[in-house]
Amino acid sequence: MKAVLHLKFIVLYIIFGFLCVFTTATLTTELITERLEKDTSQTLYREATMIADNYLPSYFSNESSSWAVHSQLSAMKTYLNSSLWFVEKDGTMITSANLKDTTAPQSVNNFDPAEIGSNQYMIGTYHNYFQEDMITVMAPVTQGFYTKGYLIIHSPVSLINERCRTLMVPVYISLGVIFLLSFIFLLGFHFFVHRPLFLITEAAKQYAMGNLDYEIPVNRHDEIGYLSASLNYMATQLKDSDDYQKKIVANVSHDFRSPLTSIRGYVEAMADGTIPPELHEKYLNIILFETERLTDLTTDLLTLNEFDTKELLLNKTSFDIQEMIKHTAQSFEGVCTQKHISIKLFLLSEQINVMADRRKIQQVLYNLLDNAIKFSENDSSITVEVTTKNDKIFVSVKDHGIGISRKEINKIWERFYKSDLSRGKDKKGTGLGLSIVKEIIQAHDEHINVISTEGVGTEFIFSLSKA
Template sequence: MKNTLRLRFVFSYLIIALLTLILLNTYGHSAIYNKLVEYEKSKLYEEAELIAREYMPSISIRDTVDITLLKHFSALETLTNMRVWIVSPDGNIQMDSNLENSCHGENINEYDAAFLSYQSVVGEHPKGLMDDNMISVIYPITESLNTNGYLVLMSPASALNSSATNYIDSIVICGFIILSILFVIFISLYRRTVTPLKGMTAAVRAYANGRFDYRMEKMPCHEQTELADAICYLAEQMNGLNEYQKNFIANVSHDFRSPLTSIKGYTEALADGTIPAEMQEKYFNIILFETERLTKLTGNLLELNQLDHGSLVLEQENFDINDAIKKTSASFEQRCLDKHVSLDLIFDQKELMAYGDTGKIQQVIQNLLDNAIKFSPQDSVIKIHTLQKNHKIFVSIKDYGIGIPKESQKKIWNRFYKTDVSRGKDKTGTGLGLSITKEIIDAHGENINVISTEGVGTEFIFTLPSAKI
């Protein structure tokens, strides 16, 4: 049997109903009965005080019983079911209002010596004289600190037990009504909880099967709406990831296939002697160039895999960002000379200490400089500017090249993305450099932005925290 919410609702309802009935017929009955007994004791004690005040001063307990008083008490018992004993100090019953089963002349002490010492007793007391459960109140009649006798008033406990049962029966009827209402509430709760869950389950299965256009019905509760929105958001992310994986595989296949095709074609041509000896060096260089492209692409993919899985460990320290820029710029000296591009380093301070991973920040500068040189025209300038504001260091790399189309500026951080112009002019790029750059800056908890105008140039600005003291 499946452990479903429906079964849990049914079991919960049955347990509540069963416990309610058990409690009402055990603890509830006992509590009501005890309450009625206490009330009866209080009533008997008030009656005893009234009788002692009104009748006892006019008679002598040791004397012969007053017939008129006996008839009065007998009539009182008939009306109220309250039995009255007048007992002498030594325990003799001088008067019993019950004429049919009179205990007149009996000595209570011979049956239950402790009976007259109590204020009230519940049960078959005095034992031997009473066979039924009685509620008894013993009221001593005193004069000048002397006990002249006792007034004992008794009422059958069975009547109170019946009253308690009647009360419980009424409460049980009310309980059944409440349970009926509770059943309706349970059904409503079931429909408002389980039914939406079934809808969500169907949606999750649809998303798992790739049906990302599946739409869930509106949820009745705020919490369920939040859960449904979270599932829809997850489905959108899965759909985006699915599309990304397709594009990723297509881009990787394309970027690997192109150089591999060149390498294979030129290698076969060299092997079968199609290419003359004097031309072989040229094609060997092409093969070497394509091999370097594959090596760079593989390295970038491995680095992105590290960033994706959070396994990138930043070795952060205080370092001079100006010095890092100088060292990185020096590695581009030959490319700048070949293209007649000059680097203009503008430092607001001779030494500007930042906090971060020196190697990774140099990689960021290298990627941005590589793009700047690649898309700058000959005889142009690339400006690299650093400054400090409010405990933040700003690094700007600005070229005066072809620029980036406005519609492409938000896409340049995507992996393998290249603008049309870029694809036409860039034969060495992998489309991963800017993606890696942003991932590194994000890992530092900082920001990188681009400002670009077609035909005017492009400026990348990223921030770093100032050095920690």
């Protein structure tokens, strides 16, 4: 449909161009012809008046013969390239510029000087004496304030038409050049505007059909190029989002299926007596563990959904970050005792207040410490240190655990990501903790970095603004 419309546009443009050229040429020809007719008639009338005033009155005073008048008219005929008739006031021919002129009558039929009218000239065959149209002018010959005769000059209109054609040649050339340039402009519009827009439209159609791999082949540095780049970027983002959504569904399904399968298996085994009553407590603890996994996963998913569906709303207040670190570290006392892990705090002597969302920052500290404890070996230590620089506070959480390999360190922020080394250590984890940490820190317009060496340990450092 669009291609047909474009073809119609081109055809209409060509037709319109031809009509414009034709109309312009016709009007220009008529205007030039009219102007040449007026100029020629004025020239002829001026010459006729000059001859009638200066040369012909002597004929009526018998000072000049008809032959002498004929000689004068003959000379003017060559100059004006016209026919000259000298007639009495009743139209009787006295003489003409060419005695052999067969068109010159003995007497002009129905001679009427008033037929010239106010234009001082007329166009036609002049009483059918000529085979072609002539411009005819007439000047009275007077003597003693009386009109004695008339000088009539006839000039072929074909001479005017020939001059008009000569003058129209550059006009035709100019119109042709203008039409050619406009057609070149049309081609430029097609290649530089219509075709890219067609490709963009095709891309939008492909995206609507779900083909997000389609790329717009437009490489330009203008508005259309920027639009194409934006659409290509949009398609890439949509494809990544689609892939990410599929990955999320797959991971969530897997993480829900495993504990649910375990819970169902143990419940069915206890119900049908496969597991004896004396072992119920053991397997109920396993079921409790699996339900805690499901609870943690659900909580993390709801937290991330809060980040995705709307801009994270922060309730920023001023609080002592070092007191929060102490309380958070104390909450891990039980698990640290079991694994013989010590948490060492290196805090500043003075009170350090930060401006942040208290609950969200507590979640960051909890996730980082929980992560450090999970991947620390027994009989090891975890260091939490607070430093300050200018108007920023830096909090470091460092463990001496399994570390992160170089190829995986950039992936730890991805949702549901678990490194190969962590899979045996983190059976209860959802793979969402660090994603939540990064979302919270970025919502505060702050930064978090990670330094890790495989087999040595990992350190996370995040910044906060002083209150």
